[in-house]
Amino acid sequence: MAANNPYKSYQQNSVLQSTPGELTLMLYNGCLKFLNMAKKGIENNNIEMKNINIQKSQNILRELMITLDMSVPVSESLQVLYEYMIHQLVEANIKNDPTLIDEVSGYITEFKETWKQVIQMNRQQQYTSVGEI
Structure with a gap:
């Protein structure tokens, strides 16, 4: 019987106990990590690293698209942006173009920063509401 990996258990618990907003933030962070690794793959002429x-x-962007609430008007705009980013990554993969990866990283960074602000505002509202009781 293999010993449990405490780091893996921590990661799993943090995902299970996270809010939807925090999970979205984790997806953005993961996407940025993989984009940076893809760019390094291009710089090091490591095609496999870039492609993977x-x-x-792209899989993270597809997951973000699937989770969109299409009853919210902004979701249509986000869906178009996610599709555009996936297309840019296809082009980056074919052309070995790190500038296209940088473009997508820029968008993801903006989304990530926006989500961080939303999470902070929600927490402040929750704490304010609890203080009023």
Whole structure:
């Protein structure tokens, strides 16, 4: 019987106990990590590393698309942006173009920063509401 990996247990618990907003933030962080690794793959002429990490980033973008609440008007705009980013990553993969990866990283960074602000505002509202009781 293999010993439990405490780091893996911590990661699993943090995902299970996270809010939807925190999970979205984790996806953005993961996407940025894989985009950076894909860019390193291009710089080091490591085609396999580039391809695998671009595909991981595309999978995260697809997951973000699936989780969109299409009853919210902004979701249609986000869906179009996610589709555009996936297309740019296909082009980056074919052309070995790190500037296209940088473009997608820029968008993801903006989304990540926005989500961080939303999470902070929600927490402040929750704490304010609890203080009023």
